[in-house]
Amino acid sequence: xxxxxxxxxxxxxxxxxxxxxxxxxxxxxxxxxxxxxxxxxxxxxxxxxxxxxxxxxxxxxxxxxxxxxxxxxxxxxxxxxxxxxxxxxxxxxxxxxxxxxxxxxxxxxxxxxxxxxxxxxxxxxxxxxxxxxxxxxxxxxxxxxxxxxxxxxxxxxxxxxxxxxxxxxxxxxxxxxxxxxxxxxxxxxxxxxxxxxxxxxxxxxxxxxxxxxxxxxxxxxxxxxxxxxxxxxxxxxxxxxxxxxxxxxxxxxxxxxxxxxxxxxxxxxxxxxxxxxxxxxxxxxxxxxxxxxxxxxxxxxxxxxxxxxxxxxxxxxxxxxxxxxxxxxxxxxxxxxxxxxxxxxxxxxxxxxxxxxxxxxxxxxxxxxxxxxxxxxxxxxxxxxxxxxxxxxxxxxxxxxxxxxxxxxxxxxxxxxxxxxxxxxxxxxxxxxxxxxxxxxxxxxxxxxxxxxx
Amino acid sequence: xxxxxxxxxxxxxxxxxxxxxxxxxxxxxxxxxxxxxxxxxxxxxxxxxxxxxxxxxxxxxxxxxxxxxxxxxxxxxxxxxxxxxxxxxxxxxxxxxxxxxxxxxxxxxxxxxxxxxxxxxxxxxxxxxxxxxxxxxxxxxxxxxxxxxxxxxxxxxxxxxxxxxxxxxxxxxxxxxxxxxxxxxxxxxxxxxxxxxxxxxxxxxxxxxxxxxxxxxxxxxxxxxxxxxxxxxxxxxxxxxxxxxxxxxxxxxxxxxxxxxxxxxxxxxxxxxxxxxxxxxxxxxxxxxxxxxxxxxxxxxxxxxxxxxxxxxxxxxxxxxxxx
Numbered sequence: 001x002x003x004x005x006x007x008x009x010x011x012x013x014x015x016x017x018x019x020x021x022x023x024x025x026x027x028x029x030x031x032x033x034x035x036x037x038x039x040x041x042x043x044x045x046x047x048x049x050x051x052x053x054x055x056x057x058x059x060x061x062x063x064x065x066x067x068x069x070x071x072x073x074x075x076x077x078x079x080x081x082x083x084x085x086x087x088x089x090x091x092x093x094x095x096x097x098x099x100x101x102x103x104x105x106x107x108x109x110x111x112x113x114x115x116x117x118x119x120x121x122x123x124x125x126x127x128x129x130x131x132x133x134x135x136x137x138x139x140x141x142x143x144x145x146x147x148x149x150x151x152x153x154x155x156x157x158x159x160x161x162x163x164x165x166x167x168x169x170x171x172x173x174x175x176x177x178x179x180x181x182x183x184x185x186x187x188x189x190x191x192x193x194x195x196x197x198x199x200x201x202x203x204x205x206x207x208x209x210x211x212x213x214x215x216x217x218x219x220x221x222x223x224x225x226x227x228x229x230x231x232x233x234x235x236x237x238x239x240x241x242x243x244x245x246x247x248x249x250x251x252x253x254x255x256x257x258x259x260x261x262x263x264x265x266x267x268x269x270x271x272x273x274x275x276x277x278x279x280x281x282x283x284x285x286x287x288x289x290x291x292x293x294x295x296x297x298x299x300x301x302x303x304x305x306x307x308x309x310x311x312x313x314x315x316x317x318x319x320x321x322x323x324x325x326x327x328x329x330x331x332x333x334x335x336x337x338x339x340x341x342x343x344x345x346x347x348x349x350x351x352x353x354x355x356x357x358x359x360x361x362x363x364x365x366x367x368x369x370x371x372x373x374x375x376x377x378x379x380x381x382x383x384x385x386x387x388x389x390x391x392x393x394x395x396x397x398x399x400x401x402x403x404x405x406x407x408x409x410x411x412x413x414x415x416x417x418x419x420x421x422x423x424x425x426x427x428x429x430x431x432x433x434x435x436x437x438x439x440x441x442x443x444x445x446x447x448x449x450x451x452x453x454x
Numbered sequence: 455x456x457x458x459x460x461x462x463x464x465x466x467x468x469x470x471x472x473x474x475x476x477x478x479x480x481x482x483x484x485x486x487x488x489x490x491x492x493x494x495x496x497x498x499x500x501x502x503x504x505x506x507x508x509x510x511x512x513x514x515x516x517x518x519x520x521x522x523x524x525x526x527x528x529x530x531x532x533x534x535x536x537x538x539x540x541x542x543x544x545x546x547x548x549x550x551x552x553x554x555x556x557x558x559x560x561x562x563x564x565x566x567x568x569x570x571x572x573x574x575x576x577x578x579x580x581x582x583x584x585x586x587x588x589x590x591x592x593x594x595x596x597x598x599x600x601x602x603x604x605x606x607x608x609x610x611x612x613x614x615x616x617x618x619x620x621x622x623x624x625x626x627x628x629x630x631x632x633x634x635x636x637x638x639x640x641x642x643x644x645x646x647x648x649x650x651x652x653x654x655x656x657x658x659x660x661x662x663x664x665x666x667x668x669x670x671x672x673x674x675x676x677x678x679x680x681x682x683x684x685x686x687x688x689x690x691x692x693x694x695x696x697x698x699x700x701x702x703x704x705x706x707x708x709x710x711x712x713x714x715x716x717x718x719x720x721x722x723x724x725x726x727x728x729x730x731x732x733x734x735x736x737x738x739x740x741x742x743x744x745x746x747x748x749x750x751x752x753x754x755x756x757x758x759x760x761x762x763x764x765x766x767x768x769x770x771x772x773x774x775x776x777x778x
Contacts, residue, residue, distance in 0.1 A: 160739060
C-alpha cells in the first residue's frame with residue numbers, strides 16, 4: 001500500500017517548509033530510517049528520514065519549493081503500484097493548502113491542464129478595458145474562470161475590478177514564501193509582477209518590490225550617499241520586531257554588580273582534570289543563575305495577559321551570535337541538570353546554532369536568558385529582555401581590577417579578576433529589592449563556586 | 455504671500471515688466487484713461503505716460519496689426535482685446551500675420567507680442583461676449599496659448615508671456631477678475647509647458663484649463679470625502695502642452711476627464727485626448743471623457759447660461775459617472 005509523505009511540522013511555530021534537497025529520485029528504493037530529504041524552516045535546516053520502506057514513486061515538489069506543513073510532497077510504495085486514487089487525494093489536499101493554487105502540482109502530475117488560461121473567446125466575449133486586458137495578459141489570468149463583476153463604463157470590467165476580485169478571493173498566484181513575505185512587509189501582491197512559471201509571484205519578485213519601495217525612501221534622503229541597501233527581512237526583522245516590542249512594552253530596570261572571580265578561575269582549572277567535558281566560566285555562570293532562580297522563582301516568570309505565571313522548571317536560554325543575527329538555544333529543565341550535563345548540552349546546542357541546525361524546539365520555550373559578551377572583551381553592557389521572559393543577565397569580560405579589601409592590618413588594595421554582571425528586569429513583574437536579592441545570590445554563588453558544585 | 459484680486463495680479467505683472475523694460479507697451483480699448491474694462495491696467499498710464507499706454511479706437515484688426523508692427527521694431531507690446539469674441543475681427547492679423555511672419559521671414563523678424571483677452575461665460579454677457587475660443591488659436595501653428603487659473607498663476611504666466619519672443623495669446627477668465635487670491639510677495643515667473651498638479655489622487659485624473667481648475671479642485675475635495683481620489687492637473691498652457699504630466703498621471707489612475715469651457719465640438723479636449731492616446735491606451739480603465747460647453751450660442755438668461763457651461767457640480771457628477 002503506497003504512502004503519501006508530507007511536509008513535516010517541526011515546531012509549534014512552523015507553518016511551511018522549504019524543500020532544500022531530495023536524497024532520492026523517483027524509482028530509487030528506500031528503507032525506513034534512511035535520509036529521504038532535507039528541509040529548511042525559517043531558522044534551521046534538517047534532514048528527514050523516511051517513514052516507510054519501498055520505492056519512491058512520485059516527488060511532488062521540486063528542490064527550492066516552499067509548501068505549507070502537511071502538504072503532500074512525495075509518494076512511496078511498491079514498484080508499479082497504481083497510485084491514481086492517492087494522487088487525486090494528494091492533489092486535492094495540496095490545492096487546499098496552497099490556496100487552490102495547484103498548478104505546480106498539475107505540472108508534476110502530468111495531468112492535462114483542462115482550462116487553458118486566457119482563452120481568446122472568453123476575452124473577446126467580456127467587456128474588458130485596455131488596462132484590464134493588459135493586466136490579464138501580464139498576470140496570465142484565466143478571466144473566464146473568475147466571476148469578476150464589471151463596474152466600469154457600460155458595465156465593463158476594469159483593472160480595478162479584477163484586482164479587487166483577486167484581493168477578495170486571494171486569487172494571486174504566489175509561492176507561500178512570497179505570500180508570507182508580502183504579508184510581513186505589507187506589500188500588495190496584486191502590484192507585484194510574477195517571474196515564475198505561469199507568472200507566479202516568487203520570493204525574489206516580492207524582494208524586488210520591497211527594494212523598490214526602499215529605494216523611494218532612500219532617494220529622498222538628500223546629501224547622504226547610499227553604499228548598500230539591505231532588505232530588513234527574515235531573521236533581522238524577527239530580532240528587530242521582538243526586541244522593540246520587549247523594550248517598548250516591558251519597563252526595563254537595570255542592576256549592576258561586580259563579581260570577584262578569583263576562586264571561580266581556580267576552580268575551573270581544577271575541574272579541567274576531574275571532568276571529561278570542558279567546563280567554561282559561562283557554564284558556571286549559567287548553573288549559578290539556575291540555582292539563584294531556584295531560590296527566587298518569581299524571576300523565572302512571565303506576564304500572560306492579566307496573570308503572572310511563575311514556572312516550575314527552568315529553561316535556560318543562551319544568546320549565541322551568528323554571522324548575521326542572534327539566536328537563543330535553550331537548555332530545557334536546567335534545574336534538574338548537573339553542571340557537567342549543562343556544559344555538555346550547551347556545547348552541542350551552540351555548535352548546532354552556529355551551523356544553522358537547531359530545530360525550532362531547541363530555540364523556544366526559554367524562561368530566562370544569559371547573554372555573555374565577555375569573550376569579546378566588553379567591560380559592561382545591558383541586554384534587552386528576550387520576550388516573554390521577565391529578566392536577562394548580561395555578562396561582561398573578566399578584567400584585572402584594583403579592589404579594596406579588609407585585610408588583617410585594615411583596608412588594603414589588591415588586584416583581583418573582576419567580572420561585571422548587569423541584570424535587566426521587567427519592572428511589571430520584578431521590583432528592585434527582589435532583583436537585588438537575585439543578582440546578589442548569583443554574585444555570592446560565583447564568588448564561592450564550590451556552592452555551585454554541591 | 456499677499457491677498458490681491460486677479461485683476462490686480464495682471465496689473466502688477468504689467469507694471470513690473472514695464473518698469474523693467476521700456477520696450478513693453480500697452481495697446482487696447484480703454485486700457486489707458488479708464489485703466490482697462492476689467493481694471494487690469496489701473497494707474498499705468500499715469501505712471502508710464504500715454505506713449506507707452508495707448509487707448510485705441512474700436513478697431514481690433516487695426517490695433518492688433520499695430521501691435522505686430524511695433525513688435526517687429528523691437529518693442530514688446532501687450533495688446534488687450536476687450537472680449538475674446540473680438541478675436542474674430544482681428545483674426546487675419548493674429549492667424550495670418552503674427553503667427554507666421556517669423557517663419558516666413560526666415561527668422562529675420564520676431565513677433566514678441568502678447569494679446570490678452572477675457573474668455574468665459576457666467577456674466578450674462580450673451581452669445582457675442584461669453585465664448586471661450588482657445589481652440590481657434592491653439593489650432594494655428596506659431597501661436598502660444600496660455601490659460602491661467604488663479605491670480606498667482608495669471609501673474610507669473612503673464613510675465614513669461616511678455617518676455618517671450620513669439621506671439622502669445624493670453625486668455626483670462628472674466629469671472630475671476632474680482633476674486634481675491636494669495637500671491638507671492640516677491641517677484642516670480644511661471645514657465646510655459648509645465649502643467650501643475652493642484653490636487654493629488656489615484657482614482658481619476660482631471661486635466662483642466664482656466665478657472666475650471668479651481669472648480670475641479672473643489673469637486674475633488676468633495677469626492678475625497680467619498681473616498682474617490684482625484685488628481686487635478688492645471689494645464690496652464692495649451693501650446694506648448696505638457697503631455698508628459700497628463701500621461702504619467704493617467705498611467706497611474708487609468709481614467710481621464712478633460713475639463714475646458716470651450717465648445718466640445720472639435721474642441722481642445724478631443725485633441726488632448728487623442729494626442730496622448732498612444733501613450734496611455736493600455737493604461738486606460740475607462741474611456742476618456744470630457745466636459746465643456748454645449749454646442750449652442752451662449753444664452754443671455756442666467757438660468758440657461760449656467761446650464762450649458764461646466765461647473766463644480768457637473769464635474770463632480772461626471773467623475774461619479776466615470777468611476778461608477
